[in-house]
Amino acid sequence: MLELLFLLLPVAALYGWYMGYRNAKKGQDDVSNKLSRDYVTGVNFLLSNQQEKAVDLFLDMLQKQENENDIHSDSQFEASLTLGNLFRSRGEVDRAIRIHQNLVDDPNFSFDQKLLAKQQLAFDYRKVGFFDRAENIYISLVDEPEFADNALEELAKIYQKTKEWKKAVDVTEKRQKAFPQSNNIELAHYYCEYIEAEELSVKEQKVLLTRALEVSPTCVRASIELAYLYMREQDFRTAIEHFQAVLQQNSAFIVEVLPHLKWCYQQLQDPNNYELFLIKAKQRHNSGAVELALAELTDKNSGAAAAQAGLYQQLNHIPSMDIFNRLIQYDIEQAEDGRAKESLIRLQQLVENKIGQSFAYRCSHCGYRSHRLVWNCPSCNKWETIKPVDGQYQ
Numbered sequence: 001m002l003e004l005l006f007l008l009l010p011v012a013a014l015y016g017w018y019m020g021y022r023n024a025k026k027g028q029d030d031v032s033n034k035l036s037r038d039y040v041t042g043v044n045f046l047l048s049n050q051q052e053k054a055v056d057l058f059l060d061m062l063q064k065q066e067n068e069n070d071i072h073s074d075s076q077f078e079a080s081l082t083l084g085n086l087f088r089s090r091g092e093v094d095r096a097i098r099i100h101q102n103l104v105d106d107p108n109f110s111f112d113q114k115l116l117a118k119q120q121l122a123f124d125y126r127k128v129g130f131f132d133r134a135e136n137i138y139i140s141l142v143d144e145p146e147f148a149d150n151a152l153e154e155l156a157k158i159y160q161k162t163k164e165w166k167k168a169v170d171v172t173e174k175r176q177k178a179f180p181q182s183n184n185i186e187l188a189h190y191y192c193e194y195i196e197a198e199e200l201s202v203k204e205q206k207v208l209l210t211r212a213l214e215v216s217p218t219c220v221r222a223s224i225e226l227a228y229l230y231m232r233e234q235d236f237r238t239a240i241e242h243f244q245a246v247l248q249q250n251s252a253f254i255v256e257v258l259p260h261l262k263w264c265y266q267q268l269q270d271p272n273n274y275e276l277f278l279i280k281a282k283q284r285h286n287s288g289a290v291e292l293a294l295a296e297l298t299d300k301n302s303g304a305a306a307a308q309a310g311l312y313q314q315l316n317h318i319p320s321m322d323i324f325n326r327l328i329q330y331d332i333e334q335a336e337d338g339r340a341k342e343s344l345i346r347l348q349q350l351v352e353n354k355i356g357q358s359f360a361y362r363c364s365h366c367g368y369r370s371h372r373l374v375w376n377c378p379s380c381n382k383w384e385t386i387k388p389v390d391g392q393y394q
């Protein structure tokens with residue numbers, strides 16, 4: 001809604017110019033009175049939150065201007081550009097394309113104005129899915145200093161959509177070089193996607209994943225993929241280093257790497273360092289998965305009663321369904337055969353059904369929920385915002 005209001009501000013301003021122009025040109029008081037009435041009505045629509053009606057009214061007013069005004073001026077260029085953008089924002093992209101194309105073709109407008117119109121035309125094409133046309137225009141804008149940043153960003157979006165990962169990497173590397181970002185999570189994931197799509201050697205994969213971590217030190221995916229490569233080479237120490245990095249990068253993902261970490265430590269026959277890591281993870285992040293892993297160790301070292309007591313205590317801090325389920329399991333194991341035990345088993349089945357049906361991942365940006373880990377949110381299109389719920393199902 002706010003976006004729409006911002007969109008309408010230039011329209012309202014332009015309309016001020018329009019009324020002045022009309023008055024000077026025709027000197028028709030009745031027309032300007034009618035128009036200023038329309039203008040006031042439009043503003044009132046805006047103030048009373050009737051944005052749709054306001055947009056309709058302003059569009060109608062701008063269209064009248066387009067039909068009647070045949071001189072070329074900066075103001076007319078801006079008004080037409082805005083009109084096209086308004087059509088696009090309302091989903092009428094074919095009309096937006098027509099208006100922006102006319103501006104590009106009109107010999108009366110300057111080179112810089114045409115660049116601006118081209119940029120908007122390319123955006124229209126991308127919106128409507130004509131990626132090749134949009135791509136061609138953006139490529140022509142890449143060498144224009146004022147348009148390069150936007151053109152490279154939009155090209156990356158197109159290549160992401162068409163899954164042309166090499167091209168996505170190339171344009172985003174170029175953008176990173178010209179306009180550096182301290183944490184370029186998109187570029188890091190483009191490297192990961194490129195690796196996934198191509199048959200690259202382990203060496204090449206390691207180079208690209210290391211580069212991914214250089215451009216985005218918080219990229220969990222790159223660390224996990226690197227750890228997998230070392231795991232396959234049986235270099236468990238290095239694999240552990242990369243898995244453990246996840247705790248610093250984004251502790252919500254720790255639940256994803258715990259089973260692998262456990263396995264690596266088992267291969268090294270090093271339970272002590274596994275336990276030390278779990279204690280460190282517990283201090284940093286409230287995680288049901290970490291508590292369950294610690295309880296497993298307590299169970300082995302000090303017995304079920306101690307593990308159970310620890311988990312009961314944690315349930316007060318972490319509302320984890322997985323911890324609750326484990327506690328029911330302890331009660332079942334300790335219960336004598338009879339009706340009470342049968343009730344516990346039925347309760348556990350209900351809890352497990354609920355866990356099975358629940359979404360294990362949720363986007364921290366838009367709330368999108370998923371049964372599996374997806375690196376790019378299909379709803380808000382952000383990278384690495386879909387995180388494990390770690391037993392806290394909703």
Ligand SMILES: [Zn+2]
Binds near residue numbers: 366
């Ligand atoms: Zn999202």
